[in-house]
Amino acid sequence: MQNPFPYSDDNKRYHTLYYHNKHTFGGRVYKAVLDGGFTCPNLDGTKGTGGCAFCDGGSGAFTKPLPITEQLSLEMRRIRKKVPDARAIAYFQVHTNTYAPVSRLHELYEEALRFPGIIGLSVGTRPDCLPEDVLDYLSELNDRTALTVELGVQTVHDRTAQRFGRGYDFAEFLQGYEKLQSRGIRTCLHIINGLPGELFPDMLETARVLGALKPQAVKLQLLHILQGTRYAESWRQGDITPMSQDAYMDTVVRQLEWFPPETVIERVTGDGEKAKLLAPLWSMDKISTLGGIDKLQAELDSYQSKAL
Ligand code: SF4
Numbered sequence: 001m002q003n004p005f006p007y008s009d010d011n012k013r014y015h016t017l018y019y020h021n022k023h024t025f026g027g028r029v030y031k032a033v034l035d036g037g038f039t040c041p042n043l044d045g046t047k048g049t050g051g052c053a054f055c056d057g058g059s060g061a062f063t064k065p066l067p068i069t070e071q072l073s074l075e076m077r078r079i080r081k082k083v084p085d086a087r088a089i090a091y092f093q094v095h096t097n098t099y100a101p102v103s104r105l106h107e108l109y110e111e112a113l114r115f116p117g118i119i120g121l122s123v124g125t126r127p128d129c130l131p132e133d134v135l136d137y138l139s140e141l142n143d144r145t146a147l148t149v150e151l152g153v154q155t156v157h158d159r160t161a162q163r164f165g166r167g168y169d170f171a172e173f174l175q176g177y178e179k180l181q182s183r184g185i186r187t188c189l190h191i192i193n194g195l196p197g198e199l200f201p202d203m204l205e206t207a208r209v210l211g212a213l214k215p216q217a218v219k220l221q222l223l224h225i226l227q228g229t230r231y232a233e234s235w236r237q238g239d240i241t242p243m244s245q246d247a248y249m250d251t252v253v254r255q256l257e258w259f260p261p262e263t264v265i266e267r268v269t270g271d272g273e274k275a276k277l278l279a280p281l282w283s284m285d286k287i288s289t290l291g292g293i294d295k296l297q298a299e300l301d302s303y304q305s306k307a308l
Pocket of ligand 1: 040041042043050051052055056094095126
């Protein structure tokens with residue numbers, strides 16, 4: 001069957017990051033994961049102390065962060081073992097990476113951008129941590145490098161967000177998102193499927209509402225139960241049932257139908273730390289999930305944007 005999806009050079013029926021990088025940067029681009037030593041309003045007492053119920057504080061490899069240049073040396077060595085001349089985006093991933101005075105952000109981001117082979121920045125943050133001076137600096141960065149700001153909205157449903165303790169409501173998310181969009185900053189929205197209290201129609205609604213915002217990118221992920229999180233305790237007590245692989249794949253296929261074709265789907269599976277993963281264990285087999293999504297899309301003649 002012919003692939004009806006336009007932003008694809010192969011059998012993929014969604015706009016992959018691989019396709020985006022190939023057509024934007026002329027080839028594969030990797031992510032160098034960094035820990036800038038930030039905290040989060042959900043951890044430092046500003047909005048809470050326990051963090052979101054699924055959060056283990058990010059998946060950074062460094063418990064006590066090394067200087068950015070040292071982290072990048074390690075990351076680029078890891079990446080260049082596979083591809084000797086690889087280029088990478090410096091990805092400030094751990095906790096809330098705009099939650100510091102702008103002078104500190106400047107030090108960290110500029111150090112990363114000076115590192116050989118780094119061609120852009122990705123900054124994971126919250127919509128309530130984007131004050132005007134930070135937005136001004138991000139705008140300035142946006143003019144001279146490939147910048148993405150990643151927002152972990154996870155769901156559009158406030159009742160779910162209250163349950164896991166996100167610390168801001170959907171209206172506040174929209175304000176932060178619009179501030180980024182009005183400045184032309186590429187924004188990637190994170191969605192988590194399988195959050196306690198949500199059923200298939202809730203997850204589909206999240207995709208429908210976020211798709212209507214026409215984000216430049218999204219990451220679709222599965223709720224991972226990780227050691228040391230509040231959800232780990234609920235799972236042990238039998239209060240949380242993780243999604244099955246079939247239910248997850250079916251949900252993702254239907255969610256993709258609600259995103260515009262231009263939205264880059266940066267991820268359709270989670271990337272939780274294997275050593276900390278308690279459930280669901282099937283999620284460790286990413287190849288099977290990726291292949292299953294492709295197969296299901298073909299069987300259903302489904303593709304990104306089909307519902308629009
Ligand atoms: S906002 Fe992010 S870093 Fe902060 S507690 Fe929630 S998931 Fe963790």
